[in-house]
Amino acid sequence: MAEVTAFGVGSPVRRIEDDRFVRGRGHYTDDLRFAGECFMAVVRSPHASAAIGRIDAAEALAAPGVVAVLTGRDAEADGIGGLVTAVRRRRRDGSPMAEPPYRALAVDRARFVGDAVAIVLAETAEAARDAAERVAVEYEELPAVTDAAEALAPGAPAVWPDLVPDNEAFVFEQGDRGAVDRALAAAAHVARLDFRISRVSANTLEPRNAIGLFDPGTGRYTLHSGTQSPHRLRLELAEHALFVPQSRIRVVAPDIGGAFGMKGSIYPEQILVLWAARRVGRPVRWQADRSESFLSDHHARDNLTSVELGLDGDGRFLALRVRTIANLGAYLAMNTPHSPTNNLGGLAGTYRTPAIHAEVIGVHTNTQPTAPYRGAGRPEATYAIERIIDVAAAEFGFDRIELRRRNMIRPSEMPYRTGLVFTYDCGDFPANMERALALADFDGFAERRRAAAERGRLLGLGIANPIEIAGGPEQNPGEEACEIRFDPSGGATILLGTHNHGQGHETAFRQVAHELLGLAPDRVEILYGDTDAVPHGKGTFGSRSIAAGGTALARAAGKIVARGREIAARLLEADPGDIEFAEGRFRIAGTDRSLALEEVARASFEPGRLPPSSELGLIEKAIVSARGATFPNGCHVCEAEVDPESGEWLLTRYTVVEDVGRVVNPLLVKGQVHGGVAQGFGQVAGEAIRYDAETGQLVTASFQDYRMPRAIDFPDFALESNEVPTAQNALGVKGAGEAGAVGALSAVTNAVLDALAPLGIRHLDMPLTPEQVWRAIRAAEEAGSAPQPEAVPARP
Incomplete structure (x- = not known):
């Protein structure tokens, strides 16, 4: 076993993953290449509020290298859905808040500068961007409002005239209003302050991107995209955008150059590359530049x-x-x-x-x-x-x-x-x-x-x-998944439903695995970010990964020890109740007879050395939630x-x-x-x-x-x-x-x-x-x- 001194929980270990990053060996979405791929550019509204009239794509389609131009009407005709909110509040009168349609491509009306109204597919990124400028969209500019307080004023332009005519989407309250009123009225002093928290953009080092593939033989989609929550993205795509079983969608999130919450949501472009790939029968790639990020990233x-x-x-x-x-x-x-x-x-x-x-x-x-x-x-x-x-x-x-x-x-x-x-x-x-x-x-x-x-x-x-x-949330922190797989050589792969995009998970989870199982870091691989390889997960957000993922890892590790104890008892010819586990070794209590976990793992692939009716291999998984x-x-x-x-x-x-x-x-x-x-x-x-x-x-x-x-x-x-x-x-x-x-x-x-x-x-x-x-x-x-x-x- 390799040297593992000072690697456990609490040790100031340098990040293992940094070696490949500082050497330029990271593996990002934009590093991927697929045969026959085409490039997508998005036609975006130049107006904050405008009725969308006729969209004339003739000049764009005639441009060199253009494969297709698609609009919101095309998406509707193909049964493509959109984005929905996962959090629902109530209006002032107690009724459910309205949920205006958030389509991948706007239809009839654009509602902010940058709203997507069409896409252009071409042989190169430059050709797609050039052709996007040739798509002629008839707009009827309408009054707009960008300040929230002004939007509440009587007579303010309505963003959703039919659904939310007063622009007030919801009113959410917590606490005891009456008790506060009484206490403030009786207080010796009352301090008051009005302030504004400014609007910001995450500005990740790596702008957003997406590559969509579609296999017509299996009807299966594959999305490569920088996302904090691959499994949640798969769910949203399946249930609200493509309307197919989750099993027909694979989401792969490779290395990500920053996320900060901004890459935790589904975006229109992730839907569009998959739909476009199905339409044209080719992989479709979209990569934002910095200016497009300011326009299209959620603020x-x-x-x-x-x-x-x-x-x-x-x-x-x-x-x-x-x-x-x-x-x-x-x-x-x-x-x-x-x-x-x-x-x-x-x-x-x-x-x-x-x-x-x-x-x-x-x-x-x-x-x-x-x-x-x-x-x-x-x-x-x-x-x-x-x-x-x-x-x-x-x-x-x-x-x-x-x-x-x-x-x-x-x-x-x-x-x-x-x-x-x-x-x-x-x-x-x-x-x-x-x-x-x-x-x-x-x-x-x-x-x-x-x-x-x-x-x-x-x-x-x-x-x-x-x-x-x-x-x-406090009483419902959400589940997380972990699977620990030993291979016949005794090495281990830990599959996690969280995602590492700068937090140091490849190091931290190795430290936890060493603490729990005594595994040397060079004998452990950490795998995440692929919904085919990791069947379940919630993702990385809300400072949850080490608590949620660590809880799942601890549970799976406990199962590994329990199963390993049975195998070790067989190998050491002892009663399982006499087997102790500590620092990566199974030992007969009170003796010096012991086996390393790696030895037990190797033996688990040899039928003649296993307890009767025992399955081959040492593989355990857990889907669990923290207590709170x-x-x-x-x-x-x-x-x-x-x-x-x-x-x-x-x-x-x-x-x-x-x-x-x-x-x-x-x-x-x-x-x-x-x-x-x-x-x-x-x-x-x-x-x-x-x-x-x-x-x-x-x-x-x-x-x-x-x-x-x-x-x-x-x-x-x-x-x-x-x-x-x-x-x-x-x-x-x-x-x-x-x-x-x-x-x-x-x-x-x-x-x-x-x-x-x-x-x-x-x-x-x-x-x-x-x-x-x-x-x-x-x-x-x-x-x-x-x-x-x-x-x-x-x-x-």
Whole structure:
């Protein structure tokens, strides 16, 4: 057996899969080639709202290399369906929300800039794109609305005049409205804040793509596409788009260059390449470029929120009221209603608040549909509670750190029922914050602020105590599948229903397998992403993979040990009850006689060495669910320095203490937190999707207009883990995939606004661009606000 020292759970093992990636040996969808393939280009609406008239494809069809031009009418004639939402809410009157048709190709009306209205198939990608520009579509431009609040105004253009004439798709409430009303009326203090969470795009390194194949002999479809959930995509294609049994569809998701939730939904193009492949009898390939990604990838967030926090005279929280207007876009994608309603329980944060009520109003606009993006409702909830705490502290004279301490849930109170959906099973929130403050040298902040002032700079400190639900819903975390197959040489293949697209699964699951079965990493293969090879799975999303996939792996490993014990007993001529298993070996208790698991696996293929009636081979599988969702939590402390002359600002320190439960691999956790913080910072600093208010045109369709963060934007991170294992799953893990993103949005914003607070600036909506900061400073100066030094009390 190969050397396995320091490879188990908890070891900082470098990612095994990185070797092939850094050598350029990754295997992505665009690397695939198929004989006779043709290329697809999509004709997209240039209007935010328009009636579709005649589509003239004559010039396009006459262009060199063009194979076919297909429209929404053609799709209808062929019985092709579309996309449906998996999350259903209710309207204000309690009736079910309307579910407008979301076709793969629009028919009669386009509802946002980029809405697909036709496809062109050609011998090359260039020929397809050129011909797409020659498709003449008659449009009758109609009034459009892109802002959710404006869409609710009387007389606003209706995105769906017949189905949703007022644009209000649903109203979703949780909590006790009456209790909150009473508590706020009796509160000594009520802090109020209105804010906007900007619309963003995931901007994965690898743009979306899809290759469709159809076998007319078997009637079977094969889709190669970067998706987080191959099995869910197969289900959606079978039941809502192609109307065939799932057995007639194979979905293969190879290496993926980033996903972040955006690649977790079904898209029109995935339907279109399969349908087109059937129509023309050839493989069909589609690959987005960056500009098309901005137009066609599902966007995220875009919420208007009002928050009220009631406190007593001593600063104890009494009630929290949150009202959000969520921009859903023109259509309901698979998870569109999910994101704004997913984490309302997270509004409680890590604090005791007796009464909480939240209301979310989902609104249709003439924009790209929204869908989950790293955090999927969690960063927004954390932002609401952490921003309002800072506002309350400033307005009513409380110290913001002490205010958090006073209201923070203690470990002795666990399990803690928040009163708004969630029950936290475990955690030490005060320890997270105290350690983060110490690690961030909070006691030295006053001196650093004075030193910055001497250089003409404004220094601010931001803090946030994020908590998120992972692997939810809380009481129904969903199943996951794992199969462990040993081959005749004793090597093992682990088949998983999750998908690895940057998380390090090929390393982490090997570590778990080593912990449970003593398997050497070079004797294990990890297989995922192919619905033919892996019969069942849910996929990777919501920070669930290690908890859900690890639970399935643990169950399958337990079955391997049980079966292996029977075989080992036969080989060692002992009673199965006398056989112990530890560190990869079966041993007769109290003796030195033992066999390695690999030896037992090899013997399992030799009929003469097996117990009577035993099947050949050592193969076990499990489809199981964790006991419940988990609640990763932590504390983020960061410092931001502002140049008041230019409005430019930069992060100078960033500290994170995270409780992700039992840590499988510290290096992987650090990488996940670093990436999440970078994405949270990116939204605060500049990322924003914008539409022209009058025309509905997308004005941020390239990186020239959409500011992405760069490596030079970040200081070194100080990161520690505070492990509080959960009992909700077999490994004690909570999940780390979204941990950094959930806290960064509020921590960074709080830091910048703390720097500006002496100028009398109370709040600015993201993105906090230098221009916006500069204008706010100039406005404060014109209003006569004089800088006031802020007292920074020493930490007890």
